[in-house]
Amino acid sequence: MKKNLTLLLFLICCISNAQQKISFAYDEAGNQIQRSWCLSCPAKTSGETPKEVADLKQEDLRKFFPTDVISYYPNPVKEQLYLKWELINDNKVTSIQLYSLSGQLVKSYTKLENTDNHTMTFGAYPNGIYTLLLLYTNGEEKSIKIIKE
Numbered sequence: 710m711k712k713n714l715t716l717l718l719f720l721i722c723c724i725s726n727a728q729q730k731i732s733f734a735y736d737e738a739g740n741q742i743q744r745s746w747c748l749s750c751p752a753k754t755s756g757e758t759p760k761e762v763a764d765l766k767q768e769d770l771r772k773f774f775p776t777d778v779i780s781y782y783p784n785p786v787k788e789q790l791y792l793k794w795e796l797i798n799d800n801k802v803t804s805i806q807l808y809s810l811s812g813q814l815v816k817s818y819t820k821l822e823n824t825d826n827h828t829m830t831f832g833a834y835p836n837g838i839y840t841l842l843l844l845y846t847n848g849e850e851k852s853i854k855i856i857k858e
């Protein structure tokens with residue numbers, strides 16, 4: 710009986726000290742594509758440090774489609790989101806509205822007609838999913854899903 714109790718305690722200690730982790734993988738749109746469970750996996754770190762806006766290159770900026778005129782970096786965002794758009798046929802971005810997942814307007818940026826980029830601060834917002842709505846002079850709208858970590 711003593712041997713069984715000792716073996717049971719040993720197994721409980723081994724299991725409780727094991728680092729149990731669940732890791733997830735996501736596609737570009739933010740959809741979960743993989744979930745894996747590992748008992749003693751090392752911690753994953755992306756090793757990717759955020760870049761300053763001045764250091765961004767065209768390949769750093771992400772688009773939903775290759776022909777899209779809106780680029781952004783990074784997503785998921787921690788502190789700041791950099792947006793850049795192309796002006797086509799004098800169709801300018803007039804304002805940007807940031808909505809929470811519940812549909813509540815969080816922040817609105819106006820008077821953007823004379824620029825082709827904007828930097829948004831996300832540091833004070835809670836983690837979650839947000840929607841950016843870009844409004845154009847011709848009445849069109851474009852939305853982007855942003856994940857805040």
